[in-house]
Amino acid sequence: MSTSSSERPVVYVDESANSGQNLLDPHQPVFTVAGVHLPDDLAASIVDEVRGQLPRNLREPKYTSLAGSSRGRKALMNAFSRLPTGSVRTYLVDKRFMVMAKMVNVIVEPMAHRNGYNLYQRKGALLALANLLHMAGPVMGDADAYDRMLHAFVNWVRQKATTDELYAAVAALKTSVQNQRFAEWLEVLESCRPVADETAAEIASQRHRDELDPAIPSLYALANTFGQTLGRFRLVHDRSKVVDRNTTRLHTVHLFPDPAGGPGEFMAPLMGAIEFADSKDHPQLQVADWAAGATRQWAQEMAGGGGDQFSRELESVAQLWLVDGIWPAPVES
Numbered sequence: 001m002s003t004s005s006s007e008r009p010v011v012y013v014d015e016s017a018n019s020g021q022n023l024l025d026p027h028q029p030v031f032t033v034a035g036v037h038l039p040d041d042l043a044a045s046i047v048d049e050v051r052g053q054l055p056r057n058l059r060e061p062k063y064t065s066l067a068g069s070s071r072g073r074k075a076l077m078n079a080f081s082r083l084p085t086g087s088v089r090t091y092l093v094d095k096r097f098m099v100m101a102k103m104v105n106v107i108v109e110p111m112a113h114r115n116g117y118n119l120y121q122r123k124g125a126l127l128a129l130a131n132l133l134h135m136a137g138p139v140m141g142d143a144d145a146y147d148r149m150l151h152a153f154v155n156w157v158r159q160k161a162t163t164d165e166l167y168a169a170v171a172a173l174k175t176s177v178q179n180q181r182f183a184e185w186l187e188v189l190e191s192c193r194p195v196a197d198e199t200a201a202e203i204a205s206q207r208h209r210d211e212l213d214p215a216i217p218s219l220y221a222l223a224n225t226f227g228q229t230l231g232r233f234r235l236v237h238d239r240s241k242v243v244d245r246n247t248t249r250l251h252t253v254h255l256f257p258d259p260a261g262g263p264g265e266f267m268a269p270l271m272g273a274i275e276f277a278d279s280k281d282h283p284q285l286q287v288a289d290w291a292a293g294a295t296r297q298w299a300q301e302m303a304g305g306g307g308d309q310f311s312r313e314l315e316s317v318a319q320l321w322l323v324d325g326i327w328p329a330p331v332e333s
Contacts, residue, residue, distance in 0.1 A: 009230045011272060012036045012284035013219065014238040016063070016292035021158055021212035023095040024151060030300040031093040033218045034292035034321070035226055036284045037233075038087050043283035046082050050075045060280060063293025073310050076290060080317045086229075088287070090295040090318070091222045092325040093214040094303060099150045100137075101130040101326060102157075102212060103189075106199060111192040120259040131329050133185060141186075142176035149173050156200070157211050163200050167193060214326070215242050220250060220270065225323045227271030235272030238285050247274050294318055299325075 013035045017028040036043070050061050053075040066072030104126055109119045119126040137146040152169035155161035167190065174186040203211070210216060223235060237243055243250075254269035279285035298318040301311035 009037060009233040010236055010284075011223070011226050011230070011233050012038075012236045012282055012288050013222070014279065014285055014288035014292050015215060015218075015240065016289070016296040018213070018215055018240075018242075019095070020242065021154070021210070023099050023212055023214070024154055025095070029095055030296050030303060031095055031214045031218065032090055032292045032296040032299065033092075033215065033222055034088060034090045034288045034295060035222050036088050036288040036291065037226065037230065038083070038284050038287065040283070042082075042084075043287055046079050047283040047286050049082075050079050053078075061286065063290045066290070067293065067297065067310065073313075076294065077313065077317075079287070079290065080294070083287070083317075085320070088291045088321045089222060089225055089323045090291055090321040091218045091323060092295055092299050092327065093218060094299075094325075094327050095214065096150065097130070097134050097328045098214060098326050099154060099212070100134045101127060103153050104130045104133070106157075106211070107192045107196050108188060110195045110199075118259075127329070129185075134328050136182055136185075137173065140177050140179050140182040141173045145169070145173040145176045154212060156196075157203060159203060163193070163196050166196065210242055210246060213242050215240065216246050216250065217326075219243060220253065221324055223270055223272050224268055227268075231271065233272045235270075235274045236277050236282065236285070237274060238279055238288070239276050243274065244276065250274065291321060295321060 013033060016032045016034075018031055019025040019028045038046075047061070050066070053071060054061060054066075061072075061075075063076075066076050104119075108129065109126060112119050119129070137149075149166075149169040149172070152161050152166045156163065156166040170186060170189050174183055174190070177183045177186065219237075226233060250270050251274070253267045256267050258265045258267045277285065279289060294314045295318045298311055298314040301308070302315075
């Protein structure tokens, strides 16, 4: 017997620090999305307990306001301690790394595919190349030139820079590189100019709208992890314009070939029907806001190589929630 939509499990989702396609906003270097699967009564009890520890005039206990006071931080940690194992899952994105990963994906991968080399099927090859360029670019070459190349790519995708300007930035970085072996990797980018010329026309036709926004790939990856354990479910997302205009794309993803799979393999279907709601009406969305914010704060401080005491306390819960992310791999010693 099939389960009706109203009887299916519900996953509530919220984001933290989404700056859209402006991936190089220095004030928001990390993006996170959190999913919460909690019974209504437990979610309401957790939120009510947090409210009871705060001033009565606080309208809605958002993560940012809670994390700004010692009383709020204590309330958050108490709330997190009440969450059952597996009820919260998060996905995070290092936005600066995502720029380079997108550059490889949009420009290099199609050219490699034409030459008979599938970066998707060769396990980790695409991210490995992105990681190499991300880690070595500002070290082997001039850091400012590397930064200008990233900005040029973002502006190119957003139709604020021409392909000539993008490749002038690539050439400037290569000129600053002394190591010939690394310069050859930048020559790979240069050799992909024909793909960039073709893709520029597609971008102008709006076929690549939201190409740089981390919300869609992050939501798809997060939802798939819930689908593996819950089966079909309802996905209730805090109001989001970018998710709203991409719902059809997410619901039809199973009709597209899986680039990482073999011939005839398609993307996994999204197991949840997407709805939108206000966090004031669903305590689970408030918990999702807290989990997304906490994961983002922990990851942001981790990426910066420091952090305050509260960020270190968050590590104990944030690591348990984290299912995956777009994040540079550490350099092996």
